[in-house]
Amino acid sequence: MRKIRVLSVFGTRPEAIKMCPLVLELQQREEIESLVCVTAQHREMLDGVLKSFGVTPDFDLNVMRPEQTLSALTSRVLEGLGAVFVKAQPDLVLVHGDTTTSFSAALAAFYERIIVGHVEAGLRTYDRYSPFPEELNRQLVGRLAALHFAPTAQNKANLEREGIKEGIFVTGNTVIDAMRYTVGDGSFSSPALRALDFENERHIVLTCHRRENYGAAMEQIFSAVRRLVDAYPDVRFVYPVHPSPAVQETASRMLGNVPRVELIEPLDTFEMHRLMSRCYMVMTDSGGIQEEAPALGKPVLVLRRETERPEAVKAGTVRLAGVETEKIVSLASALLEDKALYARMAQAVNPYGDGRASGRIADAICYMFGYTQTAPELFSPTGTASRPS
Numbered sequence: 219m220r221k222i223r224v225l226s227v228f229g230t231r232p233e234a235i236k237m238c239p240l241v242l243e244l245q246q247r248e249e250i251e252s253l254v255c256v257t258a259q260h261r262e263m264l265d266g267v268l269k270s271f272g273v274t275p276d277f278d279l280n281v282m283r284p285e286q287t288l289s290a291l292t293s294r295v296l297e298g299l300g301a302v303f304v305k306a307q308p309d310l311v312l313v314h315g316d317t318t319t320s321f322s323a324a325l326a327a328f329y330e331r332i333i334v335g336h337v338e339a340g341l342r343t344y345d346r347y348s349p350f351p352e353e354l355n356r357q358l359v360g361r362l363a364a365l366h367f368a369p370t371a372q373n374k375a376n377l378e379r380e381g382i383k384e385g386i387f388v389t390g391n392t393v394i395d396a397m398r399y400t401v402g403d404g405s406f407s408s409p410a411l412r413a414l415d416f417e418n419e420r421h422i423v424l425t426c427h428r429r430e431n432y433g434a435a436m437e438q439i440f441s442a443v444r445r446l447v448d449a450y451p452d453v454r455f456v457y458p459v460h461p462s463p464a465v466q467e468t469a470s471r472m473l474g475n476v477p478r479v480e481l482i483e484p485l486d487t488f489e490m491h492r493l494m495s496r497c498y499m500v501m502t503d504s505g506g507i508q509e510e511a512p513a514l515g516k517p518v519l520v521l522r523r524e525t526e527r528p529e530a531v532k533a534g535t536v537r538l539a540g541v542e543t544e545k546i547v548s549l550a551s552a553l554l555e556d557k558a559l560y561a562r563m564a565q566a567v568n569p570y571g572d573g574r575a576s577g578r579i580a581d582a583i584c585y586m587f588g589y590t591q592t593a594p595e596l597f598s599p600t601g602t603a604s605r606p607s
């Protein structure tokens with residue numbers, strides 16, 4: 219039988235972290251010929267992840283421009299993928315999550331009548347401007363895709379409510395697969411991280427880069443950081459600053475010379491996960507970090523008004539802190555002072571996966587293309603395996 223030609227298309231750091239373990243899995247399957255196209259919506263941040271996981275793309279659209287607009291990015295990806303599809307002749311295009319790369323790649327594939335598979339399907343806030351533009355990107359990819367790899371049962375329920383009845387597989391999130399490669403023994407190679415004093419100081423990992431937080435919200439968040447280091451002399455923030463010029467400007471203006479706030483370059487993902495495994499807590503507006511930190515037993519304050527990842531909020535490790543200085547300071551202070559509260563939140567809970575999502579996705583692809591008769595086992599956070607009827 220001819221192999222199934224699977225073309226994975228991704229372009230940003232978080233997509234790469236979550237797609238590389240899947241690509242490595244697809245490469246192992248004899249029924250599948252795995253090809254990779256990166257759009258390079260991100261350049262340095264993407265390349266770092268590819269190198270860490272040892273994934274070499276077959277195609278590279280190299281679309282990134284400084285301060286790129288969403289429309290220009292969308293059209294560069296759409297135009298670039300036409301020639302790639304002609305060369306690769308894929309049976310299936312896999313896209314991930316909610317980025318401009320995912321949406322434009324799914325649309326480009328649809329225009330060529332190529333089947334689209336959506337990895338990390340079904341996350342929703344139902345607020346089209348938050349996160350912006352990611353919420354609508356993922357809803358649109360949901361419409362374009364025929365196969366939906368939903369990390370959790372709740373993600374599947376969201377898709378079903380929207381009328382999608384077929385092709386949904388609950389797989390767990392591939393980010394937990396990635397952590398099997400990255401966390402290791404927690405040791406660092408970067409001198410900046412080796413210099414941190416984990417014995418005598420409490421470290422808070424901070425990330426903040428989302429478009430809906432640009433401007434006033436980011437300033438409020440950074441004011442909270444200043445208040446917290448003033449109030450707690452044993453607290454040190456470690457903030458790997460996203461290269462986006464909008465983020466760089468606000469971070470250096472408001473936090474550039476603040477004692478015990480380390481503004482550092484984006485970290486290699488292996489180092490980032492190790493830092494998270496050794497920190498006191500995490501404050502973030504990132505999506506992926508909301509999945510990783512609970513798996514490491516670290517409390518998370520989410521610096522956003524909403525989250526499309528309610529599972530860890532329900533489980534008690536994540537709290538929605540919003541973007542106002544007072545509330546952020548008060549929730550962070552509670553975690554720094556109240557040991558019982560800290561202990562309740564610092565439980566390792568893993569509603570997002572068991573490290574076997576990539577295998578389930580590969581199984582589902584083989585099943586849907588008629589190469590195996592057995593439906594893939596589905597992910598359940600309680601560990602009770604089941605198969606779709």
Ligand code: UD1
Nearest residue numbers: 230259260261262263264283284285286317318352461462
């Ligand atoms: C994108 C995703 C967002 C994801 C984020 C992860 C969309 C709409 N948004 O947003 O969902 O959370 O990636 O970081 O797809 N830059 C560099 N080098 C890099 C990466 C970025 O210089 O390696 C700079 C460039 O100036 C670029 C800017 O950052 O123009 C913004 O990048 P872009 O991909 O447009 O947006 P993100 O905010 O990164």
Ligand code: UDP
Nearest residue numbers: 232235458484485486487490504505506507
């Ligand atoms: N990350 C990283 N280095 C950093 C900051 C983040 O490797 O300096 C990782 C982080 O562990 C997570 C992912 O990047 O896996 C999250 O990326 P980001 O916040 O940019 O995007 P989002 O998850 O919000 O889409």
